[in-house]
Amino acid sequence: MLLAPPLHRVGFAHLGFPGRDAPSARRLERIPEAVVCGFEWGIEARDPREVEHRLETVAPDLRGFAFEGVAMAYTIRDALPLGGRDRTREFMLGPALPHTFLTYIGIGFAMSRLPRPLWRNILPDLEGNPYHPTMSWLAVDGYGFDLAYFDAPRWIDGQRTPRPYPWEGAPEYFPRAFDQGVGRALWFVHGARHDGVAAAVGRFPRQRRPDLWSGVGLAAVFAGGASPAQIRALLDLAGEDAPHVFQGAVFAAKARVFSGHVPEHTEAGVQALTGMDSGTAASLADRQRVEPGDGGTEPAYEVWRARVRRCFFWSAPDPGPPPQGNP
Numbered sequence: 001m002l003l004a005p006p007l008h009r010v011g012f013a014h015l016g017f018p019g020r021d022a023p024s025a026r027r028l029e030r031i032p033e034a035v036v037c038g039f040e041w042g043i044e045a046r047d048p049r050e051v052e053h054r055l056e057t058v059a060p061d062l063r064g065f066a067f068e069g070v071a072m073a074y075t076i077r078d079a080l081p082l083g084g085r086d087r088t089r090e091f092m093l094g095p096a097l098p099h100t101f102l103t104y105i106g107i108g109f110a111m112s113r114l115p116r117p118l119w120r121n122i123l124p125d126l127e128g129n130p131y132h133p134t135m136s137w138l139a140v141d142g143y144g145f146d147l148a149y150f151d152a153p154r155w156i157d158g159q160r161t162p163r164p165y166p167w168e169g170a171p172e173y174f175p176r177a178f179d180q181g182v183g184r185a186l187w188f189v190h191g192a193r194h195d196g197v198a199a200a201v202g203r204f205p206r207q208r209r210p211d212l213w214s215g216v217g218l219a220a221v222f223a224g225g226a227s228p229a230q231i232r233a234l235l236d237l238a239g240e241d242a243p244h245v246f247q248g249a250v251f252a253a254k255a256r257v258f259s260g261h262v263p264e265h266t267e268a269g270v271q272a273l274t275g276m277d278s279g280t281a282a283s284l285a286d287r288q289r290v291e292p293g294d295g296g297t298e299p300a301y302e303v304w305r306a307r308v309r310r311c312f313f314w315s316a317p318d319p320g321p322p323p324q325g326n327p
Contacts, residue, residue, distance in 0.1 A: 007033050012191065015152070019191020024225035028188050031223060032149070034062040035109070038069025043077070048087070052095050060261040067099040068142075071106030079110070079118045089124035100131050101138055101255040108142020108181065112150075119165065133168055134292055137177045137301040140167055141215070144181025152189055155182060159204055170299045176211050177301075183215020183248075192225030198237035213241040214305070217248025217273060222255060224265030228272040235273065243312035249273035250308050253281035275313070284311060 010032040012020035019025055038055070045051045051070055058066045074087035088107070096103045111119055123139065126132035144162070148155040162178050164171035183201070190196035201212045213234075220231050235242045253270040256262045262278045270278050288307035292300045 005036060007036055010036060012188075015150070017152070017189045017191065018196060019189055019193055022191025022193055022225075024192040028192060028223060028225050030062060031065050031188075034058060034065040035069040035072070035106075038066035038071075038106075039073045040069075041066075042070035042073025042087075048091070055095070061263045063261075064099045064102045064255075064259055067096050068102040068106040068109070071096060071103035072109040075107045075110035075122060076114065078124075079114055079122055086124060089126065092124060092126055093128060097129065098259045100129060101135060101251075101258065104136055104138035105142030105145070105181075107136075108139040108144070109146045111139065111143045112146040116165065134290075134300045134304065136168060137173070137299065140165075140174055140177035141181035141184070144178035145185045145215075146181070148182040148185035149188060152185075156186065156189060156200065159208075168299060173299050173302060179208050179211035180215040180218075180248075183212035184219040185215075186212065187216055187219035187223065187225070192220070192223075192230075194226060194230045194233050194237065198234070201238075210241050210244045213238045214244040214248040217245035218252045219248075220245075221249045221252035221266055221269035221273060224263070224269060226269075228268045231269050232272040243309040246274055246312045247305050247308045250281045250285050250311075251305075253278040254285040257282035284308065 008014055011029050012022075012025045017025075019028075037058075041051050041054045045054070055063060055066050055070065071088060071091060074091050078086060078088050092100065092103050107122060111122065114122070123133070123136055144155075147162075154160050161175050164174045167174050167177070186197050186200050190200060197216055201209055201216065204212060216234060216238075220226060220234060234245050238245045249270050252266065253262075253274075253276075256266045257278055267278050270276065270281050274281050276284065285304075285308060288304060288311065290300050290303045290307070294300060294303065298306075
């Protein structure tokens with residue numbers, strides 16, 4: 001429980017975010033609060049059925065984030081000496097299966113709090129889950145998000161890069177997946193203000209920006225916080241990296257559809273960035289999916305992302321120039 005911060009410490013004002021006064025700040029703050037609640041439940045509850053019951057009390061828009069927190073807690077409990085049985089595996093193959101994408105991110109949150117020697121066995125065997133191990137790179141994404149969110153001066157302002165780690169045998173891809181999480185964090189740090197997010201991405205070295213933009217696109221659609229016009233403006237602000245924003249939006253739609261609940265802001269956001277509804281975008285992701293080993297030397301996850309990027313197009317009606325500020 002010592003690893004669980006008080007709720008006010010995940011707030012934008014406490015962390016000094018430039019987006020702390022944004023109209024969407026309070027709405028976005030509810031997301032890390034849901035993660036903290038899920039983490040506390042996963043740490044303190046003795047009976048998994050009690051955890052599941054508590055998760056069902058969370059509003060559908062935020063429930064996946066609470067699942068994320070439980071996965072973080074179970075990962076830590078499983079990784080520590082005398083941690084007990086394989087809670088993470090049973091959770092991810094059981095009640096958390098629809099939230100596979102977010103629970104991988106929860107594993108990444110645990111990684112930021114565990115020494116690297118304990119990472120060796122941190123990823124559970126999820127045989128039977130069609131997205132394992134391809135989507136396990138979202139754990140590295142979660143690791144990047146956590147560090148950037150809670151230590152923005154170092155990882156965003158200072159633009160630090162992580163030491164490579166042979167995740168899924170591809171240490172060279174580790175920093176790229178990490179940056180996708182940093183990009184998601186930028187959406188929160190700047191309170192979903194598209195201009196502030198774009199300026200922040202632009203301060204990073206050129207080679208890091210595509211993955212950062214992918215994370216921005218995913219967060220804009222999955223978490224929301226901006227109007228469709230403001231979200232669409234991300235494509236113009238990203239310039240040649242617009243296909244990466246598109247890819248992040250498609251993956252966000254896929255995750256929401258797979259969870260069984262698509263909130264209105266996701267439907268509006270994916271339409272703004274892809275011209276498709278969430279179901280169509282999720283189907284596009286499914287059609288471009290590759291199996292592990294089909295990508296040659298590239299991780300199957302990156303091959304999948306690249307294939308989605310090649311589908312980039314723009315055909316949605318122009319909603320007009322983005323208004324000043326947030327709705």
